[in-house]
Each structure stands twice: as C-alpha cells, then as structure tokens.
Amino acid sequence: MRSATKFLSLVVLGFAILTGGLASPANAGEVPRPNPAKAFKGTECVEPVDVMRREHMNFLKHQRDETLREGIRGQKYSLNQCIDCHAVTSPDIMGGKVRTLKPFCAECHNYAAVSIDCFQCHTGAAVPGIGQTTSPLPNGHPAVAVPATEGGTAQ
Amino acid sequence: MSTNNLNTQQTVDAAKRDFLKAGAKATAAVAVVTLAPGVTLYSVGAKAAVTGPATSERRWGMLIDATAPEDIWDIAVDACKTEQGWGGGNNPATDPQWIRKVSVKDPKTGAKATLPVMCQHCENPPCVDVCPTGASMQRADGIVLVDKHICIGCRYCMMACPYACRSFVHENVTGQKPHMPRGKGTVESCTLCVHRIDKGQLPACVEAVTTAGSDAMLFGDLNDPNSDISRAVSKYVTQRIRQDLGVEPSVHYRGI
Numbered sequence: 291m292r293s294a295t296k297f298l299s300l301v302v303l304g305f306a307i308l309t310g311g312l313a314s315p316a317n318a319g320e321v322p323r324p325n326p327a328k329a330f331k332g333t334e335c336v337e338p339v340d341v342m343r344r345e346h347m348n349f350l351k352h353q354r355d356e357t358l359r360e361g362i363r364g365q366k367y368s369l370n371q372c373i374d375c376h377a378v379t380s381p382d383i384m385g386g387k388v389r390t391l392k393p394f395c396a397e398c399h400n401y402a403a404v405s406i407d408c409f410q411c412h413t414g415a416a417v418p419g420i421g422q423t424t425s426p427l428p429n430g431h432p433a434v435a436v437p438a439t440e441g442g443t444a445q
Numbered sequence: 446m447s448t449n450n451l452n453t454q455q456t457v458d459a460a461k462r463d464f465l466k467a468g469a470k471a472t473a474a475v476a477v478v479t480l481a482p483g484v485t486l487y488s489v490g491a492k493a494a495v496t497g498p499a500t501s502e503r504r505w506g507m508l509i510d511a512t513a514p515e516d517i518w519d520i521a522v523d524a525c526k527t528e529q530g531w532g533g534g535n536n537p538a539t540d541p542q543w544i545r546k547v548s549v550k551d552p553k554t555g556a557k558a559t560l561p562v563m564c565q566h567c568e569n570p571p572c573v574d575v576c577p578t579g580a581s582m583q584r585a586d587g588i589v590l591v592d593k594h595i596c597i598g599c600r601y602c603m604m605a606c607p608y609a610c611r612s613f614v615h616e617n618v619t620g621q622k623p624h625m626p627r628g629k630g631t632v633e634s635c636t637l638c639v640h641r642i643d644k645g646q647l648p649a650c651v652e653a654v655t656t657a658g659s660d661a662m663l664f665g666d667l668n669d670p671n672s673d674i675s676r677a678v679s680k681y682v683t684q685r686i687r688q689d690l691g692v693e694p695s696v697h698y699r700g701i
C-alpha cells in the first residue's frame with residue numbers, strides 16, 4: 291500500500307483513488323486501473339496532486355475564458371504548461387518520436403469515460419519553447435523536444 | 446495586516462498570498478515594464494508575468510497601401526499561414542483562408558489594384574450579432590475572435606460577414622501551433638495575431654511585409670492620436686471596404 295501511494299503521488303491525475311483499495315485477484319477480470327505516465331520533468335505541480343485530480347478541468351476552463359475573451363495572459367494555469375511537464379514519449383505514438391500528453395491524460399479519461407478532448411484542437415505535442423522551462427529536466431534526458439509537424443495526435 | 450496573519454489563511458490562493466506578502470514587506474520590487482503602447486508587463490517577484498486584460502482604451506487597426514507592388518501580399522499571406530498553421534489543403538473551395546490576395550479593377554476606367562483582405566475587425570461586427578452561442582465575440586480592444594470552445598459550427602457568422610473573411614474547418618487538423626488551436630467543426634478567421642499583440646509584437650503579416658522592406662502595412666492603435674497609424678489615416682485619404690454598411694471596419698486601405 292505504501293508503494294502504491296508513493297506511485298500515485300508521482301502522477302497528477304487519476305481516478306484510482308476513487309475506486310478504493312488495491313486490485314485483488316478476485317476482480318482481475320475488470321477493466322485495468324488507469325496508469326497515467328510519470329511527468330516528463332519536475333516533481334511538483336502547480337497545485338497539490340489531490341487538488342489537481344479533482345479540479346484541473348475547472349482551473350483550465352475558468353482561465354481559458356479569461357485568456358481568450360479578456361486577453362489576460364500568463365496566469366497560473368496553462369494548458370501549455372501541462373504539456374511542458376507532462377507530455378511524454380510512448381512507443382505507441384509516432385514511434386516514440388514526439389512527446390505528447392496521451393499517455394498521461396487519456397489513461398484516466400478513457401477509464402472514466404470522459405469524452406472531452408482538448409487535443410482535437412489544441413496541440414498536445416511538445417514544441418520547443420512551449421510553457422515555461424523553469425522546472426528541471428530529468429537526469430540524462432535530451433532536453434530537445436521534437437516539434438509536432440505531422441499527425442500531432444496527442445490524445 | 447501582518448505576514449503571519451496571512452499565512453494562517455489557508456484558503457488564500459498561493460499567488461495572491463505571495464503578492465500580499467510582497468506588498469506588506471514593501472521591499473519587494475514590483476517591476477513594471479511597458480513593452481509597447483498599450484502593453485504593460487507587471488512582474489511581481491519571480492512569478493510569471495501576467496498581462497492584460499485588454500481594454501477599450503486601445504483600438505487596434507491596420508492601414509494597407511493597395512498601391513504597393515502586389516508581390517508583397519504573397520509575403521503577407523505566407524507569413525499568416527506559417528504563423529497560424531493554416532493552408533496546405535488540397536480543396537481550394539473549402540480550405541480555410543484567413544487572408545487572401547484580391548485583385549480589383551474599375552470597369553469604367555480600367556484602374557487596377559491588388560490588396561489583401563482579411564477579417565476587418567469591425568466595430569459593429571455582424572458576425573457577433575448573429576452568433577447563437579456567443580462564440581463569435583469582440584474583445585475590449587476591438588479584436589473580433591471566435592471562441593472555439595463554444596462554437597457549434599453553424600456558420601451563421603460566415604453568412605453575415607460582408608467580407609467573406611471567415612472559414613469553416615471541414616477536415617481534421619493536425620500539427621496545430623501551440624498558440625492557435627484549430628479544429629474540425631469550428632469557424633475561424635484572422636485574429637489580428639492577438640497572441641503576438643498581447644506580447645507587444647506586430648501581427649505576423651505586418652512584420653513580414655515590414656521585414657521585406659515595405660511600408661505597405663501599418664499596424665497600431667487608432668485611439669492614440671500620436672501613433673503612426675493615426676497620423677497616417679489623418680494625413681491620407683483612406684477608404685474602408687463597404688463603408689456604406691456602417692460596420693466600421695478597423696482595416697483602412699489606400700489606393701482602392
């Protein structure tokens with residue numbers, strides 16, 4: 291249980307906590323629990339993990355209106371900032387050449403049957419210069435992200 | 446109000462708390478940088494700079510010299526495509542088109558002109574009037590935008606626009622720019638490069654034309670009597686397309 295909690299603290303989003311308890315052999319036939327990818331870089335999100343899990347959609351929705359309709363920019367929450375830290379490569383997506391949010395967002399969204407998809411319109415692929423670059427990069431990781439030129443299918 | 450008291454208020458949002466702490470100490474510098482007329486950058490400590498909101502003190506506009514050599518408009522159109530990520534489709538009848546090069550000829554005199562036409566960012570935009578969801582909207586500084594979050598793709602605004610400057614996205618879009626989300630089923634048009642204006646930069650088309658050594662496109666604040674564009678529109682006789690409609694476009698033309 292301790293290791294499971296530690297693992298969950300590494301991810302920002304997850305509904306595993308809502309289902310309660312750990313998967314036991316008795317329910318092995320059920321839909322697998324979501325396993326969102328570990329952040330590409332950084333150890334701390336803009337809010338505590340439990341707040342982000344429940345409220346990330348409200349943060350983004352509130353701020354998108356202020357940005358688009360009122361022209362207020364540079365506030366605390368930012369979809370580009372999500373991408374900056376949470377977009378990761380996956381062998382399933384374009385041969386692992388592009389960092390995208392799919393391994394992170396889609397895990398829980400699919401599990402919870404959340405149909406909203408920010409990334410039909412927003413690019414979910416990391417582009418150099420996106421978001422802020424203050425959080426440290428993982429050790430030994432090439433800091434250069436691959437631009438999404440073709441098939442930026444993020445989610 | 447002391448810093449300690451503030452710290453006990455757990456509901457206070459962290460950013461707000463930092464701001465108040467900085468104010469209470471009265472030592473932390475609040476950097477204020479004016480990037481461009483109308484764009485002021487407030488920086489509190491190490492926090493990311495928050496800019497805006499847009500206000501009606503500004504009225505962004507453009508002056509286009511239609512007597513310029515017509516090749517320059519290709520540069521403007523290409524710059525827009527590159528900046529905003531449209532173009533490249535293979536169905537000219539329906540592919541989105543944010544800015545286009547138009548050639549006109551007076552049938553009586555034979556006089557010709559070539560000019561770029563994009564969203565005219567009207568003061569009284571018909572597209573905003575007809576939108577059933579409020580997606581088609583006008584910012585306080587006059588920039589007309591589509592809020593694609595709530596656009597249902599009904600295309601009333603396209604029918605209402607006297608300038609045919611809006612496009613419907615018929616196909617799936619990939620490889621969008623981070624600053625310009627685009628998606629199938631929504632209407633889009635020139636944003637006057639609002640993401641650049643908010644940073645104090647010029648719209649991409651104006652910058653490209655200027656970089657190419659031409660002064661055929663002028664961008665600025667029409668409300669500021671000392672701006673280059675205000676001086677120019679008061680000096681030259683300018684015209685706006687279909688002025689008779691009373692929609693008060695903010696894009697002015699010379700030589701048409």
